[in-house]
Amino acid sequence: MARIGVLTGGGDCPGLNAVIRAVVRKGLQDGHSLFGYRYGWAGVLEGDGDELTVERTAGILPRGGTILGSSRTNPFKSGGPGVEGVRAGMEKYGVDVLVPIGGEDTLGVAARLDAEGVPVVGVPKTIDNDLKGTDYTFGFQTAVQIATEAVDRLHTTAESHNRVMVLEVMGRHAGFIAAHSGLAGGGDVILVPERPFDIEEVCDHIRRRHDTGRTFSIVVVSEGATPKEGTLSTTGAEGKLDAFGHERLGGIAVTLESEIEARTGYETRMTILGHVQRGGTPTAFDRVLATRFGVAAAEAVTAGVSGKMVALRGADIVTVPISEALGDPKTLDDKFFQDAAVFFG
Numbered sequence: 361m362a363r364i365g366v367l368t369g370g371g372d373c374p375g376l377n378a379v380i381r382a383v384v385r386k387g388l389q390d391g392h393s394l395f396g397y398r399y400g401w402a403g404v405l406e407g408d409g410d411e412l413t414v415e416r417t418a419g420i421l422p423r424g425g426t427i428l429g430s431s432r433t434n435p436f437k438s439g440g441p442g443v444e445g446v447r448a449g450m451e452k453y454g455v456d457v458l459v460p461i462g463g464e465d466t467l468g469v470a471a472r473l474d475a476e477g478v479p480v481v482g483v484p485k486t487i488d489n490d491l492k493g494t495d496y497t498f499g500f501q502t503a504v505q506i507a508t509e510a511v512d513r514l515h516t517t518a519e520s521h522n523r524v525m526v527l528e529v530m531g532r533h534a535g536f537i538a539a540h541s542g543l544a545g546g547g548d549v550i551l552v553p554e555r556p557f558d559i560e561e562v563c564d565h566i567r568r569r570h571d572t573g574r575t576f577s578i579v580v581v582s583e584g585a586t587p588k589e590g591t592l593s594t595t596g597a598e599g600k601l602d603a604f605g606h607e608r609l610g611g612i613a614v615t616l617e618s619e620i621e622a623r624t625g626y627e628t629r630m631t632i633l634g635h636v637q638r639g640g641t642p643t644a645f646d647r648v649l650a651t652r653f654g655v656a657a658a659e660a661v662t663a664g665v666s667g668k669m670v671a672l673r674g675a676d677i678v679t680v681p682i683s684e685a686l687g688d689p690k691t692l693d694d695k696f697f698q699d700a701a702v703f704f705g
């Protein structure tokens with residue numbers, strides 16, 4: 361029987377609590393005990409956390425966020441405490457296996473720990489859905505639902521004022537949220553990081569709509585979308601880096617608002633959806649996926665597995681090496697984008 365240490369790292373997303381609840385329920389049924397570290401790797405390093413019980417995790421299935429808290433702390437940051445710091449945080453509470461729930465950064469730490477002999481079973485998480493190794497991550501579908509509702513709502517105000525509306529959604533390296541919500545909401549142009557855009561082409565789509573009698577347009581853009589090199593200078597929150605060296609994004613919609621209005625003459629407004637996409641209750645799909653991930657993670661611990669993460673493949677939950685999720689992000693399928701592009705302009 362093991363003592364399992366659970367933690368949530370990186371940006372939060374709806375469904376984290378459903379995973380925690382499921383690991384706890386299945387883990388206890390399998391005879392393990394569970395400990396929850398606070399604020400991701402920070403809690404492990406600082407020895408901060410609490411016992412996880414059925415009572416402590418009751419009622420959290422539909423709750424967004426994470427009852428454990430999250431952070432972007434990196435134990436392997438240069439000068440950081442590394443594996444020894446993690447071992448100390450485990451020994452303090454008698455933890456012998458870790459279940460980190462997180463994205464590429466958290467799982468990257470998990471893979472290094474496994475290589476150093478620390479038992480780990482990962483649970484993949486990203487709102488952006490850009491982790492390789494799994495078909496989908498929980499939270500993504502909730503974000504798409506929220507973004508689609510935003511597109512629907514922007515439609516009615518856009519048509520009342522004959523405006524172009526630019527909606528910026530999350531998606532650092534991949535345009536899954538933009539492409540799915542743009543397609544579901546009937547966006548007239550969708551811009552994603554995988555395909556640098558030409559601002560004149562964007563304006564042409566909008567002009568074509570207006571030339572054929574439509575009086576408004578909706579542009580859905582990923583925060584990580586960029587113009588083709590040398591075509592446009594952009595503004596944003598550049599320069600700020602987190603502990604894993606990622607730049608803070610956001611603000612491409614600001615540039616698009618002024619450029620589209622100046623080039624087409626159509627009044628343009630932008631909305632940055634931001635963290636609204638990561639907040640609130642998970643959809644039923646995400647609750648189910650997160651719960652299945654949590655149960656599978658506890659089962660993997662019982663089976664004595666390490667260095668693996670749970671994953672969705674087709675309709676099945678499987679375990680795959682954590683290394684499958686690391687490296688280049690998963691990006692949008694070209695055919696999917698082309699299907700969405702049928703409705704541009």
Ligand code: F6P
Binds near residue numbers: 486487530532638
């Ligand atoms: O990586 C997930 C994500 O939501 C990205 O889409 C976004 O760029 C980033 O996190 C925002 O991070 P933070 O919440 O730390 O500002």
